[in-house]
Amino acid sequence: MAKKGKKKADAQSGKKADKKQDKFSDPSKYDEDGRLKGKFYNRELARLQEELVKQQYWIKEKGLKVCVIFEGRDAAGKGGVIKTITQRLNPRIVRVVALGTPTEREKAQWYFQRYTPHLPAAGEMVLFDRSWYNRAGVERVMGFCTDDEYREFMRSCPEFERMLVRAGIVLIKYWFSISDEEQERRFQQRNTDPMRRWKLSPMDVKSRSKWVEYSRAKDAMLTYTDIEEARWYVVNADVKRHARLNCMAHLLSLIPYKDMTPEPIKLPKRQEDTGYQRPPITDQLWVPAVYGKNPPGAIAG
Numbered sequence: 001m002a003k004k005g006k007k008k009a010d011a012q013s014g015k016k017a018d019k020k021q022d023k024f025s026d027p028s029k030y031d032e033d034g035r036l037k038g039k040f041y042n043r044e045l046a047r048l049q050e051e052l053v054k055q056q057y058w059i060k061e062k063g064l065k066v067c068v069i070f071e072g073r074d075a076a077g078k079g080g081v082i083k084t085i086t087q088r089l090n091p092r093i094v095r096v097v098a099l100g101t102p103t104e105r106e107k108a109q110w111y112f113q114r115y116t117p118h119l120p121a122a123g124e125m126v127l128f129d130r131s132w133y134n135r136a137g138v139e140r141v142m143g144f145c146t147d148d149e150y151r152e153f154m155r156s157c158p159e160f161e162r163m164l165v166r167a168g169i170v171l172i173k174y175w176f177s178i179s180d181e182e183q184e185r186r187f188q189q190r191n192t193d194p195m196r197r198w199k200l201s202p203m204d205v206k207s208r209s210k211w212v213e214y215s216r217a218k219d220a221m222l223t224y225t226d227i228e229e230a231r232w233y234v235v236n237a238d239v240k241r242h243a244r245l246n247c248m249a250h251l252l253s254l255i256p257y258k259d260m261t262p263e264p265i266k267l268p269k270r271q272e273d274t275g276y277q278r279p280p281i282t283d284q285l286w287v288p289a290v291y292g293k294n295p296p297g298a299i300a301g
Helices: 002-023 038-060 077-084 139-141 147-166 180-192 201-223 240-254
Strands: 065-072 096-098 124-129 169-177 232-238
Touching: 002 038, 002 065, 038 077, 038 124, 038 240, 065 077, 077 096, 077 124, 077 240, 096 139, 124 180, 139 147, 147 201, 180 201, 232 240
Parallel strands: 065 124, 065 169, 096 124, 169 232
Antiparallel strands: none
16 A cells, blocks of 8 residues: 555656646757756746745754755766755754864764764754765775775665664755766866866866776665665756756655745834944944945044
């Protein structure tokens, strides 16, 4: 009975997805390269961000614990998607975790230990910009872990994630897939643009010679860790606009919610001035008004 119910739900979800796809199948909404035009992208982006705000209220009200993992190739656009998702949300409810290189003490811990303090409490959603899957990817390919450590991770990771799900965490995993041609284009773009060059890390440079090894590591990771309790969802990331909208729409579909946006607050009247005297402007050091003007008499520091 459960399988029949799941199939029926999947079919209904599929019909809804088909209707949404039909909405954006109009060729006039895309440019000559097949990318969604800015006008339609911005309109849909605003709509989805408004829905994410509603979902945020629902997560807080119902005490949900949501953990979303973002993994993928270098330059696949994970960070851009995360920024787009969180742009309008409350950082006290939806927060981003992007851990750096582990310390010597963290290297001596149980592998998952450095990640567990960042898991969501009730009423929170946490977005992991890379996660414990570092061991299955960069650590495996670049030789930062032993064969025994890698094999132990592949054995224990599914059980670790099942434990999280049993504890009430909604675990969602995204893999951002990008073609080698598009990745190369983005690498070159980062290298020639001073404002983006910081995105090109030494590890990114080293990984260029290990495309096949990363592909094999990714395939093994998906094979061993794509469990029923926490499936992997692959995002086509060749077009940034499409990847952002598709990921946002999918995330909204995975957590059913109702609009619990509070009604506008009735603001009390501002306190009346009963003799308050503001200190002289000359007593304060003002930021230089490179743009616009400071009040008369303001002393710039």
